Amino acid sequence: MTRRVRRSELATPASNDRMFAKAAGSGADLVFLDLEDACAPAEREAARGKAARALRDLDWGRTTRAIRMNGVDTRWAHGDVIEVVTGAREALDVIIVPKVRTARDVWWVDVLLTQLEETLNLRKRIALEVLIEETEGLQNVAEIARSSDRLEAIIFGAGDFSAAQGAQVDTNFDPIVDYPGDIWHYARSRIVVAARAAGIDAIDAPFPNYRDPAAYRAAARQAAAMGYAGKWAIHPGQVGVANEVFAPTPEEIAHARRLVATYREAEAGGLGATGLDGILVDAAHLRLAENVTSRAELLGL
Known part of the structure; x- marks a missing residue:
């Protein structure tokens, strides 16, 4: 398994090609062009070509280049993998698989990638990261963490997980009442333990309130204290904070x-x-x- 730096993982809509150059120059350790939730359903198929061209043609420097595909239970999943891998080839380092519920979800992507790599004669293997954002996924996280030798990281997806759990939270995924401690401590603990036991990284959840860097820093420091290797960034302004917090002084x-x-x-x-x-x-x-x-x-x- 390739050891990568993952202090910051920056999300960028794959349908918005005006944002690609800024993402490539953001200093994020990993940028993923998002074909899933950040794209309107009507734009998802057209976004595949935009993502492949950006991965192939832009100067990404040391940044790890990734996409987030659509879930394996959607009609877009196989097309996301086939079209972007075929178009980007060695310019794609990682595919992020969302809403993983069981180890079989990861196996499905792994097998498809193996077939593509052999067909296209690719020189390097494409790695995987997975999002735990369903309650079923959290229940199965230990098996998921060991489901593929391509798997390099597990990401906690607090947004969809809030909905899956039926939690009462605000738009920053924080509880709407005065809750004692971190409402997501149990989920974060299970994920980081499963990841570390499998020898892979754990990445903390997105923080939608990008206008509050102090609160983002506090959340990142708490995740780092638990053993998380990095944190999702939904805005380039969060990248520098994550890069600082998840590096030793x-x-x-x-x-x-x-x-x-x-x-x-x-x-x-x-x-x-x-x-x-x-x-x-x-x-x-x-x-x-x-x-x-x-x-x-x-x-x-």
């Missing part, structure tokens, strides 16, 4: 490296634990520190 990197060095020195002396700044350091701390240093290495920090 220089101070965190320096402390992690000092902790590893201290532990290794103690280990060489036959000790299983030691002290650093007045705090006991053991093998569990080493694993936490190595999470920071490996992320820093992935980001080139």
